[in-house]
Amino acid sequence: MTLLQQSAMTLPLWIGKPGEKPPPLCGAIPASSDYVAKPGDKVAARVKGVDGDEQWILAEVVSYSHAANKYEVDDIDEEGKERHTLSRRRIIPLPQWKANPETDPEALFQKDQLVLALYPQTTCFYRALIHTPPQRVSTCQIRSRPPPPDELD
Numbered sequence: 001m002t003l004l005q006q007s008a009m010t011l012p013l014w015i016g017k018p019g020e021k022p023p024p025l026c027g028a029i030p031a032s033s034d035y036v037a038k039p040g041d042k043v044a045a046r047v048k049g050v051d052g053d054e055q056w057i058l059a060e061v062v063s064y065s066h067a068a069n070k071y072e073v074d075d076i077d078e079e080g081k082e083r084h085t086l087s088r089r090r091i092i093p094l095p096q097w098k099a100n101p102e103t104d105p106e107a108l109f110q111k112d113q114l115v116l117a118l119y120p121q122t123t124c125f126y127r128a129l130i131h132t133p134p135q136r137v138s139t140c141q142i143r144s145r146p147p148p149p150d151e152l153d
Contacts, residue, residue, distance in 0.1 A: 013137055014097035014104065027099030027107035037061045037071070037093045044092040044116050044125055045073050047084050056092075056116055056125035059084065077123040092116070101134050108133045 014026045024031045037043055038061060045059040059073035062083065071091050075082045099107030109115055109130045116125040 011095065011098050014099055014107070016104070022097070022099055022104045022107040025093055025095050026097040027095055027104070028109040028113070029099075029107050031093045035093060036064050036066075037091065039063060041096075042076075042094045043071075043073060044094060045071075045075075045084060045086055046090040047075070047086070058118065058123040058125070075123065098137060100137055102136070 014022050016022060022029055024035065031037075041061045043059050043061055044056050046054055046056050047059075048054055058076050060076050062072040062074055064071050069088055071086050071088065073084050073086060073091070075084065099105075101108055110133055111130055113130045115128055115130060117128040118125055
């Protein structure tokens with residue numbers, strides 16, 4: 001099992017007080033528009049490859065410049081370890097907590113919702129649809145489909 005898979009399996013479970021809503025970055029709940037990811041946070045980053053094509057990769061935040069409104073992120077791929085400077089709109093913060101389907105169903109990705117999923121054994125994301133939301137604390141099933149050109153641009 002890779003370090004990345006272990007990290008995903010040990011993502012903490014959000015347990016709120018009765019009536020408390022899950023916070024941003026719990027499951028499917030996005031970060032607020034003014035959220036700034038901290039150094040060490042994992043993010044999906046849209047970068048240009050050597051062939052000029054853009055792709056979403058798993059990256060780690062190195063720093064954020066408020067003046068330039070840009071992140072410096074490192075590709076976490078051991079072989080292609082590169083540093084990228086990217087605008088905020090090219091970064092998607094990844095969840096910091098798992099959502100419990102029994103207590104916080106509103107924090108789950110829903111059937112047919114578009115998500116980014118990691119190709120197996122890689123650090124590259126692809127567009128996919130949720131096939132089955134989880135019934136208990138685990139992972140959901142996804143099905144891939146060809147992405148429309150305007151989605152996640």
